[in-house]
Amino acid sequence: VSPRGLKWFVRGRSMSAAATTVSPRYSEKTKVLPRSEEACVVVVGKDAVASVAGVTGVVEGSRVLAESANQVREHPISILCASEDADEGVVEALRDATSYEVAPGPEAAAEIRRIEALARRPGLGQAIRKSEVRLDFGDDTFFLSLTYEDLSLATPETLREFAKEVDMLEIRADLLECVQASALAGGGDAAAAARDVCGSVVRQVGALRAAMRAAGCGDMPLLFTARSKNQCGALADSPEAVYALAAVGLRAGVEWLDVEANWPALDKHGFVEWASSRYPGTRLLGSQHVVDADHDVGPKTAVRLLHACALGGRADAVKLVVAARDERDSIAVRSAASEADLDDAPCVAICLGDAGRLSRVLNRVMTPVTHRLLGGAAAPGQLDAKTLMALRRQLFVSRKVFGVASPALAKAHAAAFDRVGLPHVVQEVVDPNDEAFGGAALEPTRDWADLVVSDKAAAVGAVDTIVLADDQSRRSPKTRRGDNALAPALERALGARRLPPTAIVFGADSRAYAPVYALSNLVPTVLVDPGLYRDDDDHRPRLGIPRSRDDDPPEGPFLAVVAGDLDASGADLVARADLVVDARLDPRAPPLPATATATAGLLDATAVLLELADEQQRLWTSRRPPRVVMAEAILLDAATIQCDAH
Ligand SMILES: O=C1C[C@@](O)(C(=O)O)C[C@@H](O)[C@@H]1O
Structure with a gap:
């Protein structure tokens, strides 16, 4: 800290605060x-x-x-x-x-x-952004509309309960007391009013995030909504009020922003263009309400409204809410959702009012819900996620059986299915020809003659997951696809970290293929156990042929990935490694040799299993899995093993 109180810290996070102070x-x-x-x-x-x-x-x-x-x-x-x-x-x-x-x-x-x-999240138009959004808006996902007048009323205990049922929290900013007391609600100078409430809203969002972290759900995305009176909300009916408050949400760094699409093109497009260039990491949910039940919204109108919600291609997802006169409107709005060509943007299409509840059962992605611990619902006809899942289970979500041999993985998968309200069961062994077969997690294998092998699994050289895949036509039976989940799981887990230039993969059988494949995408040199690949092996990683660890022991820092049994020289090398990944996928395996320099396992067995379970859930359910409950199940399993050992 300079004597004048000026603080300039140099770049580089590895230095301590004191060391980063610049003269x-x-x-x-x-x-x-x-x-x-x-x-x-x-x-x-x-x-x-x-x-x-x-x-x-x-x-x-x-x-x-x-x-x-x-x-x-x-x-x-x-x-x-x-x-x-x-x-x-x-x-x-x-x-x-x-x-x-x-x-x-x-x-x-x-x-x-x-x-x-x-x-730094991928910007608009990037393919990876689209696939992330599709995961966020996967089947049976929900967002909870918080109707608090002050967000600091959300306690960690309440949030922990919310996180058991939903995937995203909606801040109904128009319902906040400070907003309601301002010209944003009553009419007047919206820009000045937004400046007045900005500090208070940012503090409340901060308090909410703090409580979410304390509740263990700090990663859950927030959707910020500034809803006007004619759209079922409390703000003055003016684009200035709506977009000025929405801009406050962007300042608070929310993951999703609701953008009302009903305003004149000039206001709307001006705001959307500004928001997506200045805040490329925040995703936009284009939305529209038709509140008047006398207003007849036929399928054609519904499709047109959905297209307006797409915000000229800048919306990451769309949402249409229409007042229902009777239950037939629920069907109409759902048909419009499947007819509208929205360029892959996920689509929420539901009805308001008791007569529209059916639409909320049928709408599978990001259905807005309420919760028994909230004072009241944000809109007429909102139900809670538990009720909606119970109805879906009765009506169309059927029970599937998954085969998972590893006890730790089996517990993680069972916990994940349970948390998202799916009736699936997990068994040690399952017959792939069984009517109820849903998928399987296998020991990595090349024994895949009965399966359609995915490009990924073929490139890795091992199948570790069976997925029931939809064919082009919904009428033809589903295919059993052999896939590889460990390679992308490791790539994701390790890709975000700074790795040494060399990795050694220990293990001479099919369990080592996925780590070798993943690492050959991440570091310049991969050394493998002699005998892992035959010379004529088609499945050697495409990115160069890994070298044998016997030929060329590493000189500089290196990463050790243990995917099989270790001999004495292997154990010796692991003990010298700078970073270690335990990819044996077995918390019951004997402990790895203590390493001299490693941060005692960059990824230990439980961390690798969590990544694998996460990837397998993505493949089976096409949605972002509930990581916290899976992590708890895996850690509990590991703790039980340790207790048994003692
Ligand atoms: O857009 C919506 C949907 C909603 O109106 C509903 O009908 O559940 C609830 C609102 O909080 C949310 O912003």
Whole structure:
């Protein structure tokens, strides 16, 4: 910290807070802002300064105003952290220069890291963004509309209950007391009113995130909704009010933003264009309500409204809500949803009112729901997720049987099915020809003659998962596809980390194929156990032929991936490794040799099993799986083994 109170921290997260403090001479001369992929954190006021201790890339507010407001404005991830008692004029000017805002306090640093990651998410139009969205909006997913007048009323205990039933939380910002008391609801200068409520809304969102982390559901996405009166909400009926409050949600760094699509094109497209260029990490849910039951919405109109919700191709998902006169409207709105060609954007299409409840049973993706622990529903006809799943189980979601030999994996899968309300059962052995066969998790094998082998499994050289795959026509029987889940699971888990340039994979049988494949996509040199691949083996990883570990012991730092039994020399090498992955997929296996330098297992057996279970659930259910319950099941299994051993 410079004597003048100026704080410029150098880049690089590995250095401690003290070591990153730069001398005033350096900072004054260079005036360099943090790199674009790192957040530039602007602080003002004592509380704010205290809460970012140890965070890199911090600049002091008054300094920014005096010298670098424009630079900060152009920085893609600028985050304001302002104390509550800071000068209002200064805060307002800094709000104008920055994109995001976090509340000071113990959670500020975690929020800054979260926003950095959010801002780096794939932008609009990228294929990976579409597939992530499809996972988020997979079958039997729900969002819960929070109707609190103040978000700090959500306690960790309540949130823990919510997380057992839903996949996303909706902040109905129009229902917040501070918003209702402002000109955003009553009419008047919307921009000024949004500036007035901004600090309070950001603090409430911060309090909600803190409570979510305390409840173990800190990863659950938030959907921010600013709903106007004619759309079943509480804001003044004006695009200015709606989009000004929506912009406050963007500042809070929400994962999803509801964008009302019913406003004039100029307002709507102007807002959407600004939002998607300034906040590329936040996904947009284009939405529209037809509240008047006398307004006849035939299938053609419903399709047209759905297309309007697509926001000219910028919406990641769409949502249409139509008042129902009778139960037939539920069917009509569902038919419109399947007819509308929305370029793969997931579609929520439901009805309002008791007569429209059927539509909520039939709408499989991201159905808005209420919860018994909330004061009231956000819309007439909303049900809770448990009730909807019970009805679906009675009507059309049938029980499937999954074969999972590994006890730890079996427990994880059973817990996941249970959490999402699917009636599936998990057994040690299952007959693939059984009517109720749903899929299987296997020991990695090349014995795949009866299966249609996926490109991935063929490239890896091992099948570890059987998936029932839909053919082109829904009438033909489903095919049994042999897939590989461990390779993508490891790629995802390891891909985000800094790895040494060399990896050695231990194991001379089919259990080693997936780690070798995954690593050959991640590090320059992969060494394998001699004898893993024959010379004429078609399934050697495509990215170069791995070398035998006997020929070429590594000189620099290396990663050891244990996928089989270790001989003495193997154990010796593992003990010297810098990082270790236990990919034996068996928490009952003997412990690995203690390593001298490793952070005692970069990924231990339970972490690898969790990644595998996660990937298999994605393949079986085409939705984002409930990771927390799977992790709990795997850890509980490991703890039981340890207790038994003692
Ligand atoms: O758009 C919707 C759907 C909804 O109106 C419902 O009908 O469940 C509830 C609202 O909170 C949400 O923003």
